[in-house]
Amino acid sequence: MRSLPEVHGSISVPHDAGFWRRLFAFVGPGWLVAVGYMDPGNWATDIAGGSAFGYALLSVVLLSNLMAIILQSLSARLGIGAGMDLAQACKQQYSRPVSFVLWVLCEIAIIACDLAEVLGTAIALKLLFGLPLVTGVCITALDVFLILALQRYGFRRLEAFVAALLIIIAGCFAFELAWAGPNWADAAAGLVPSAQIVTNPLMLYIAIGILGATVMPHNLYLHSAIVQTRAVGEGLARKRDALKMATIDSTVSLGLAFFINAAILILAAATFHVAGRTEVADIEEAHQLLAPMLGVGAASVVFAVALLASGQNSTVTGTLAGQIVMEGFLEIRLPMWIRRMITRGLAIIPAVIGVVIAGDSGATQLLVMSQVVLSLQLPFAVLPLVAFTGSRRVMGEMAAPKWLLVVAWLIAAVIVCLNCWLLWGLVSG
Template sequence: MAPPPPFDADPNAAPGSSPPVARRVSLSESYRSVAVPKSAPFWRRLLAFSGPGYLVAVGYMDPGNWATDIAGGSAFGYQLLSVILISNMMAMLLQALAARLGIAAGLDLAQACRERYPRAINLTLWVLCEIAIIACDLAEVLGTAIALQLLFGLPLLWGVGITACDVLLILMLQHYGFRLLEAFIVTLLVVIAGCFAYELVIARPDIAAIAGGLVPTARIVTDPAMLYLAIGILGATVMPHNLYLHSSIVQTRAFDTDDTGKRHAIRMATIDSSVALGLALFINAAILILAAATFHVAGRHDVAEISQAYALLSPMLGAGAASVVFAVALLAAGQNSTVTGTLAGQIVAEGFLDLKIPIWARRLATRLLAIIPAVAVIAALGDRGATELLVLSQVVLSLQLPFAVVPLVAFTSDRALMGGLASPAWLKWAAWSVAGVIIGLNGWLLVGFL
């Protein structure tokens, strides 16, 4: 297949308008590079669209989730399972909107912001998005460093330094095509899911307590400690940079660009992301359930660090492999998140600033900005500070969410931009309700801090 042009005409321009609007296509090296069979069975067409959802799902089970889920499970048992469930349902809706924007408008979220907002607002949103990406990358750095320490005994500072070299992995994978990148991600996701399936079998959680934990309680909002963790879980589950990422990578599929082709692509992309996020729901819930069944039930409500959980799992569960399997899953999660964080950073820089940056330069810059606070905190507070920084990074992500969610909902509801594929009334009001919940929870958290 010939490489796609770096620029494309505005698909929403009026017929005969002059001059056409030239746009730099999102992820030009992979744009429309995955063929979609036109007259094939449903499952083959779905398989062609499968992949972007799993890249997005990675962000919903990165090491930042582990810190908040372990702390929530050990301190409050199964009570915060409802937060994981609701957050995941919100994520499914928002990611479906991100796919809709990318397919119907031919724009990723960053490009849409650049086209539709004044320069000052656009630059502000870019800065906030970069902060979110750095916070996410910080969680990946710390998670990978902790996994290396647990598996090989490396000091945390050494592990943090090693993470700066993962740019080579990204370059290698992207060089061989987007499908290989997706296959790598899916393989690591299967490893993570298998690890936690094993952990749950040996932990033997209380099924009735799990069912009860899926029902929300007022205490989640009234208890400041629980609310802090709940918002951390929300920030770790619904990640702002994933909205930018998904709206771009759905454009790697060579679907028909008429309304019928776009409707079909939206439907397939929504199935893909919903199934992938179902896997993310299982893994996030499994981490919290494991902490509740192992630590909370035994009266260890103080387990809030990943290294603590690793040290206690084998003796408390009576299985020598439990701790090692836990650390292997953590390492896989950290490496997976590294790949998608790199792509999101590239998309954001190109979309907001129309700036083409070499992947290696972008990756090193983002990683160095994450390594600096990680090194400073570990040097000052020791290993204990790493987990505290992990939880804080997820709260920071949550505080950034409204600045990605509100533009996304507004754009996908705009018929001038989306045409006949704009969100129907029920979807629009559901999306604005989700945005209101996110803004309300963040406001409550800020009031509590003040």
């Protein structure tokens, strides 16, 4: 069974053309992947980190992004080299009980991600139009029709829609940073890791939340499938060229994701931390304070527009990831709108309960918690990915070189160790 069979190999590649024309044919999947690295969950963790600790956690954003570039290149390698997405590879290589557990864990990660999208979109609707948060949460169920409308026009149009929203988000934060006027020397110093990140429990909690918000488990499944929308053809030379182009595409796109994540944290540090407002960890509170503290009335509106674009973008990729995971692990194919309503319903229920019980202030706590849940799920996607891409039995001549495997296993070890540290901290209080 092919990954995303309705669009598999649907985009032609001019194999005999020059570098730039070939690269253009592969531009797109990286944009879809980058969306997951700047969804509303990132906003909550970046705002909390910037307001509480200034620029110190910029190093975590940078390291997370570098990890993401390596892991996404492995994901593209699996899709192009083995012709399988990560879910299909797990089903093929592992026993039924193991693959079932991995499917359950991945579904939990997708629901956690969808929870962040629901809350982020609902908060944006409240900030822009004054809708109650519970009403906004319920309205997000309707975005399934946006997905269906986009898919009617082909995968290339869907990629273009996502790219347009990403450009809007980047433009919004370029304006915000110009208004905030951060101390760029301090920001550059924040790119150097500090031992305090590990020794300070609160800083570590937010750092792992940033890691979970940046390196998304479902993105590894997504990327391995959507690179197969290109008609790569047979032959080792064509596959290697396709991998090179796909890696350039994802690396450049993730560079944009780093700019946006860093911009959110820098904005919070330059606006709130320097003013002594270290307790700001709420997206709504940040929105309310931006205009008076920056002295620019449009700052809050631009912030909310970027948040709404972020939530809608994440909706597209979350839906695709859910389809890939279910089809790959279970070989069950559901109509897109049914799949979307199931996932979104499972996210809306805890969102509504959380908002009703904790009030609007509980939304940001749910956002941060969802990112920590994503981080805890991450090893169960990373470890199989690294194992498969290093196996000649699975990859043949497209197996990852030894230096890349060493780096990937180090990344996997860091992720596992940080998660164990977090679990120990949560258990021990």
